[in-house]
Amino acid sequence: MGIGLSDIENAIGAVGRLGSSSPVILGNLVLTGIEVPDTLQVGGRQMLVVHRLPGGGRVVDALGNDPGRLELKGRFLGPDAQMRAQAVERMRMAGQQVAFSAAGLSVQVWIAQFTYVYQAKGAVCSYTLILERPQETASTQTSSTLSGVLGDDVGSALDSFSGVVSNVSEGVFTAAGQVSSVVGQVMPLASLVGAGGFAAKVTDALGTVNGVAQSGMNLATVPSALASVAGGLESGGSGLQSVITGAGQNVESIQPVNSVSLNALGQNAALLSAATDAGSLINRAAANVAVAQGQETSVPSVFA
Structure with a gap:
């Protein structure tokens, strides 16, 4: 076919x-x-047994x-x-x-x-x-409190971080031919927010986690779902840490000697701020998942 x-x-x-x-x-x-x-x-x-009576009754x-x-x-x-x-x-x-x-x-x-x-x-x-399926009752499945908390945290992190990445990306590719004009840049912004860059991996991972959290399942009762969420948060956290490290080094190193450098400095600062804010939400989400998995402590995924 x-x-x-x-x-x-x-x-x-x-x-x-x-x-x-x-x-x-x-x-x-x-x-x-x-x-x-x-x-x-x-x-x-519904399994029914019908007893038919004389005269049409049943x-x-x-x-x-x-x-x-x-x-x-x-x-x-x-x-x-x-x-x-x-x-x-x-x-x-x-x-x-x-x-x-x-x-x-x-x-x-x-x-x-x-x-x-x-x-x-x-x-x-x-x-x-x-x-x-096994035998089931008439009661309906509802989302656990954990699902709601994760949805709020990961959804907020994804929305805010993706918005900043989108804005930064527009500026990056508009000035793609002027990268060499940025004095002191350690990691080009295109490496952070371009296709296949750290930011793209973050949005992919958080997008999947957000979808699971918003799916309506009771995460607290599905260990495999919790494990998947934990893995997605770890992947997203690792990408955010790379963004924070790269953007932070650029903020410290870029010399605003011309308009292109000044623009790149502002973009890196915005990306650093968004990644840091998203990282705090991801850390809280990861801690909630760790508790649901029976773990007493959770090492933060992102260090600002």
Whole structure:
């Protein structure tokens, strides 16, 4: 089955919306962006026994809720597509319950069926996943206080930091040909805020964490989700620390001898301030996750 231009355009669009896509968690895998299933069928039935009486009357006995299987269809995309599909296959073969969270659901499930199609030499693996649910009650799943706290902290950090990075980036690439005019610059701003730079890694990591926190799951009851959040916070914190170090060195070293240097000094100062503020929020979020994981202390991810 070939991959058409529309498929590529849809994939690019989905990657661009990575931070806003509600993630799906299955065991130790977090599916975001293009990997989020296209469809998720949810439902079930009420088991009823109908006793038919003479004259058309009948008595109905409700025996209880019978949750239907969860059916998902989507795709893995990229150089690790087949590896991630095989990870789900191993979960199916193990026959153990795994955590599942999506669309406001947060339950333990069994993988009843999983198939994937190897496409584009392994760069695309379309999959079908069928999950068996345990008996459930009529009560609904609600987000834990932890989820709300993380959402507030990480969301605020992401919004403020991304806004400053966007503003700085515009100035950086406008004056790209004048980098050599900045006297004393230790690390060019393009290395901090450009594609693949430290700031991009921070926004990617925090975007994924924010998506998990906002997904509606009760994080306190899903250890795999907590581990994923902890890893994302660590990655985001490491990137922020690199931004703080690079921008801080530039603020101390740049000599404002011309307009370009003065502009670069202001941009570095703004980036340093935003990274420091975001770092304090990430440290608090990491501490809350550590407590939820049963750890008494948490070493700060970011040192200002």
